[in-house]
Each structure stands twice: as C-alpha cells, then as structure tokens.
Amino acid sequence: MRAAIVSRVYADPETRGKLRALAGLGCSIAALVPSVWRSADDRLRETAFGDDGGARILPIPVRGPGRAGPEGPRWDRRALRRALAEFRPDVVQVEEEPWMRIAAQVARAAPRVRFRLVAFGWQSLPAPLTLAARLRRRHVVRSAAGLVGGNSLALDLLARDRGAVAQAVLPALGVSPPLLAARDEHERLVIGFVGRLVPEKGLDLLFRACARLRRAWEVHVVGSGPAQEELEELVARLGVAAYVTWHGALRRDGLHPLWGRFDCLALPSRTTERWIEARCRTAIEAMAHGVPVVAAKTGALPEVVGETGCIVPEGDVDAL
Numbered sequence: 001m002r003a004a005i006v007s008r009v010y011a012d013p014e015t016r017g018k019l020r021a022l023a024g025l026g027c028s029i030a031a032l033v034p035s036v037w038r039s040a041d042d043r044l045r046e047t048a049f050g051d052d053g054g055a056r057i058l059p060i061p062v063r064g065p066g067r068a069g070p071e072g073p074r075w076d077r078r079a080l081r082r083a084l085a086e087f088r089p090d091v092v093q094v095e096e097e098p099w100m101r102i103a104a105q106v107a108r109a110a111p112r113v114r115f116r117l118v119a120f121g122w123q124s125l126p127a128p129l130t131l132a133a134r135l136r137r138r139h140v141v142r143s144a145a146g147l148v149g150g151n152s153l154a155l156d157l158l159a160r161d162r163g164a165v166a167q168a169v170l171p172a173l174g175v176s177p178p179l180l181a182a183r184d185e186h187e188r189l190v191i192g193f194v195g196r197l198v199p200e201k202g203l204d205l206l207f208r209a210c211a212r213l214r215r216a217w218e219v220h221v222v223g224s225g226p227a228q229e230e231l232e233e234l235v236a237r238l239g240v241a242a243y244v245t246w247h248g249a250l251r252r253d254g255l256h257p258l259w260g261r262f263d264c265l266a267l268p269s270r271t272t273e274r275w276i277e278a279r280c281r282t283a284i285e286a287m288a289h290g291v292p293v294v295a296a297k298t299g300a301l302p303e304v305v306g307e308t309g310c311i312v313p314e315g316d317v318d319a320l
Helices: 017-024 077-087 101-113 131-143 152-159 203-210 228-238 252-259 281-288 301-305
Strands: 002-006 028-034 036-038 044-046 050-052 055-060 091-094 116-121 146-149 166-169 189-194 217-222 244-248 264-267 293-296 310-312
Touching (some): 017 028, 017 055, 028 036, 028 077, 055 077, 077 101, 091 101, 101 116, 101 131, 116 152, 152 166, 189 203, 189 252, 189 281, 203 217, 203 228, 217 252, 228 244, 264 281, 281 293, 281 301, 293 301, 301 310
Parallel strands (some): 002 028, 002 091, 028 055, 091 116, 116 146, 146 166, 189 217, 189 264, 217 244, 264 293, 293 310
Antiparallel strands (some): 036 044, 050 055
16 A cells, blocks of 8 residues: 655654554555644744655645645645655545645646545534635545544534545544553642633633532643633632642643643533534543543544543533
8 A cells, every 4th residue: 555645744753653653554655745844833944855764754845834824835736746646656645624725736636646535624613615615625525535534523524525435533643642651649639621721611611610629629720822811810709719720831741740640631612603622632642641531512522532531511510
C-alpha cells in the first residue's frame, strides 16, 4: 500500500507519530505539507524534505503561511500535483475540511494521477459557507472513495452528500500515554479544568456544582480567555475563591505535572448555534494519564469518554 496524507498538521515533527506508526506496519507513507508553517511560539519555520521514521515528508510551496483564516495558506497547485505524480500513491487522505481549496485541488488531481481519495472532516455543526466553498465540498465528497470523520457527528455531515461508501470515525491525531501515570495522594477531591475561558466551556457550571459539594475540594483551572474576570467574580460571590487555583494558559509540558494531582477532569461544555465540542483532545489526554472524566452530554464528549468517566446532562448543575 502506498498512501499519502495531505495536511498542514504534519509540518510539525511532533505530530508525526501516526505517520511513523503506519510506516512501521509496512506501508509506504508520504505526508504532503506546507513548506513553511507557524509554530506554537508564533514563529515561521521551514519544513525539511526527507525521511522521518520511515515516512517521506514532501514540503509543498505555499503562499500566506501565517494566515489565520479558515482556508489557511494557498498551496502551489503544480508542485502539489507533481509530488503526487512522483510518489504514485494508491490512496490519498486529505486531512483538511472538504470545502477548502487544498481538498478540491487534490480531488481534481485524482483522475490524472490515478489514486483513490479519502475525504476527512472535523466540522460537527452545519455552518454557512460561500457558494464556492459549497461547490468545493460537494465535489470533494462526491469524488471520495471513503469518508473519515473526526467524530460521529462530523461523519454524519460528510455522509449527507454521499451514498454508500466506506466510512470510519477516526480522530486525526492521537495522544501518547505516559509510561507511568503517577498519582498524588491527598484528602481533598482535586478537580481539573483545562480549556479556554469562554461561556460555552461551562466553567461557571462547575463552580456552582462545587459550591454544593459536602466534602473538601479544590479546582485547578488551566486556560485563559475573555470570561476570566466574570468567572473570578462568580467564585467570589459563591464564597469559594480560596478553593480555586488559576494557572493560566500552559503548554503541554507545563500541564504534564498537574495530571497526577487531578482526581478527575470536568468538561461541562455547552453547545451553541456556532460551536460544539468536537475534538475533545483534553478528554483524551486526561484518559491517557489515568484521569476519569466528568463530561456534559454534548457534542462528541459521550462517544470519546465512553465508560471511562461519567456523562451528565448538559447544563444540569445538580447532576454535575
């Protein structure tokens, strides 16, 4: 099997674990990625051409590598098609939304280069798209030999425009569990919250629920956002400010020591007209560290958490 994956994600070497694992299974794997990408520290970095653990990395020239818009950078069409023709893949999976230009470019190349296309999507709520984006999405989905959704909601949206075709639910990236999930011993119930401080994340619900607990507890909040001042005022009104620790936004290596302190992770998210809990990476990281998750029954949280935690009705403080 010769397979290629087209995505901005794999420009970062830290995200290539899946590619190396596939290469280890005997597949010929290539990742077509932008030649320049913006790292987490907001610096532009160049992608090196070559081999990474058996996976071939093929940088494609792009325009606007630092663009934050939904379309991302513009990929060089000729360079993209030339790289696909030289690698000669049997199948190409595009891990970008099917309404994006890069997905349409790969779909148009499929008949000429003679590969089977797999379309991927994270979008879990219907969203307004321009006419051009709608046409691109329809063309990509109808051209695909297979559909992959980051969760079941995303897969359902993809499958609406396509009849019987191979389908799967598979997040684009996984999490490497630690070799040892060490636990701290303590008398208090230590609750973790990791996420952006915005109303849809439901942190206010967590504070109201904790205020009703009859045993000793503390909450550690990792994240920042526009709702922080309002949330600080809420804990002051509830009289529980002494039991809340604000860590601010932390990188993954800064968060790592906290996992061993948490007895559980709380994700009391709310669905809005334009947002739903789709990727659930924080829940996956918690479970990888042996931390059970208490999550709202919304978005993809129930299917991700499964039986490894507790699912409560959305917005129900008593249940939480």
